[in-house]
Amino acid sequence: MQFVSDPPIAEKIQQMKQRVRWQDPLILERDIDQTRLVLDDDKPDHPEFSFLVIGDTGFGSHKQHDPQRKIVEMMLNHRDDCRFVLHTGDVVYQVGSSEYYPKNFIKPYREFLVDGDSHHKISYDKMVFNLPFLTIPGNHDYYDLPFIYGVMAQVTWPLRHLLKTKLDLNVGWHGSHKGKAYTKAFLDYLKPLKYWGQLENHLDHHYTAKTDTGRCLRYQPGKFTRLPNRYYTFRSGGIDFFALDSNTFNSPAPIPDTREGEAFRRLLEKRGDELEAEKMQLIEASVTLDADNPEEAEQLDDLNVKLEQIDEVSLDINKQLASDEETTIDFEQLDWLRQRLIQSWQTQDVRGRVIYLHHPPYVTEATKWQQAQTWAVRRRLRQVLDAVATEVGDLAQGRPLVDLVLTGHAHCLEYLETVDTGHADSYIPWIICGGSGHSLRRQRKEGSEIMESVGFIDNNPSRLVARSHFYAGRHGHGSKKQRLYSFLRIDVLEGNPPKFRVQPFIAERCHRTWNNYSKEAFVIG
Structure with missing residues (x-):
């Protein structure tokens, strides 16, 4: 049984639009830009300014340790x-369940919340931050729990006992309700403002900042x-920041209706069956382990990591098998990014x-x-950047169109740079910051150079597109095993x-x- 489900992209987009009253007549008549905010922090x-970066955090404490809290203590x-x-x-x-916000977010990040000393009294949908905490949704923030599994998880069924006491998967009665919990926790949830005057008063009180794209939050x-x-932009120190929701443009390309495509489909189906069998073996292996024994608790952590990896690969396989020409792609968001990047390059006050x-x-x-x-996200961003490059032309003066890209999802800290990819994503620095609390992952055995093949099925990579310069995650084995949880401090320096x-x-x-420490800093740009 698949422990989690990922809603279709079309449903994610529709639900999120309804929750923020996207393009409501009252919003349009006030010339409000719903994709922009202004930091009013006095x-x-x-x-020159600094900011912190974290990602893939919200798992809560392990039986014997709490990596998320360790990271927060260093951030303070x-x-x-x-x-x-x-x-x-x-x-x-x-x-992404609202049931787990108190344990997996509010408690560990209490110093960043108003009234954090009484964090047990803070409702997940009433959080106020004392320092701007600017999030984007991850795939787990959209996930849901199949109804039957939610019921099983709450009754005295043997599987519930096994999973709760041996492999703590952090699940309760329900999932995120297609991102609703994330919306109520972080976004301006306007849907409940139904009565006369409520929405008008709210907009006139909180959407008062004036920008070149209209009023904004x-x-x-x-x-x-x-x-x-769910996606938005803001400016700080002459730097434009663009926050994206990649969960709505990550759908794989459809498998072609060819002999090669059919062979690939059968290969995916076989791999899915193998993963399901491997998952059951891991669950059975956990039965004999005692979570209160420090050594066996470490083994349970390892089993948990393997189980999560299997679920991730299974979900990716299912996405490939389900993808067809009717699969939704969030072109509205991608076109927004294209337009805003072009505007950014055409704005004299913006330097990065x-x-x-x-x-x-x-x-x-x-x-x-x-x-x-x-691959899907890479392809979609390339299309956007290629279009921006055509429009911007000589304005870029040979610079990369984007000075830095920050991501998560991969449970590690990694710094990469693209080389000449043949597209406008060439020579861009990419940093993955996804090792701030959840289970860490190893670097692949294939090495630090990323090769890219041409065509649908090609086992012979043809060109180098990126190099990895730094990787911190899970390293070593047995008694030499190391888990390197991480966060970043980035200092933006003056200059253009x-x-x-x-x-x-x-x-x-x-x-x-x-053991807490800092690695040697490096400069980009």
């Missing part, structure tokens, strides 16, 4: 001199810290551009590098084009002890 908009040393926190998605595992730490939409999204287009993490979703000083911080768990 700080000067200086060209930088809170006062950073302007905001970027979160690259997967805020709450396993299925005023983000006020300590007072009102909602995001206007940063994109952050959940799914990495380039990655060497063992379970993500060859997933169909990885800008430079970014990237400082990785590591909370390493080895031999059941913790």
Whole structure:
């Protein structure tokens, strides 16, 4: 049985639009841009500023340790001199349920919340941040739990006992309800404002910032810290930040109706059956382990990681098998990104551009590098950037169209750079920050150079497209096993084009002890 389900893209888009009252007549008549916010934090908009980056965090404590909390404790040393926190998605595992926000988000991040000292009294849909906490949804923030499994998970059924006491999958009665919990936690949830005057008063109170694209949401730490939409943009120190929801443009290309395509389909189906059998073996292996025994608790953590990896690969296979010409792609969001990037290049006050999204287009993490979703996101972003390059022309003066791309999804910290890809995503630095609390993953055995093949099925990679310069995640085996959890501090430096000083911080768990340290900083730009 598949533990989690991923709603169709069309349903995600429709539901999220309804929740923010997308393009409601009252919003249109006020000339409000629902994809923009202004940081109203009483700080000067200086060209030199700093921010923190985390991702793939929300799992809660393990039986013997709490990596998410270790990361937060290190982050607190930088809170006062950073302007905001970027979160690259997967805020709450396993299925984005409102049931798990208190344990998996509110409690560990309590110092970033107003009244965090009384965090047990904070409702997930009433959070107010004292420092801008700018999130994007990850795949787990959209996941749902099949009804029958939700029921099984709450009754005294043997499987529930096994999964709850041996492999803690962080599931309860229900999932995210197609991202509803994420919306109520972080977005400006306008759907309930149905009565006369409610929406008008809300808009006139919170959407008062004036920009060149119209009025927009005023983000006020300590007072009102909602995001206007699932994708949005803001500006800080002359840098335009673009937050994307990659969950709605990650659908794989349809399998072609050819002999090769049919053979590939049979291969995927066979692999899916093998993964299901492997999953059951892992569950059976957990029966004899005692979560209260430190050594066996580590083994349970490893089994949990393997089980999650199987589910991820199975979901990717299912996406490939289900994809057809009717599968929805969020072209509205992609066209928005194209237009806003062009506008950004045509705006004299803007000196740099940063994109952050959940799914990495380039990655060497063992379970993500060859997933169909990885290729899909890479292809869609290339199409956007190629179109921007055509329009921008000589304005870029040989610079990459984007100065930095931040992602999550892969449970590691990785720094890569593209080479000449033949497209407008060439020579861009990409940083994956997805190792801030959840189970970590290893780097692939194939090495740090990413090759790209031409055509649908080609076992002979033909060209180099990217190189990985740094990787921190799960390393070693047995007594030498290391788990390197991580977050970033990024200092934006003055100048045009800008430079970014990237400082990785590591909370390493080895031999059941913790060691906190920073890695050598590097400069991009």
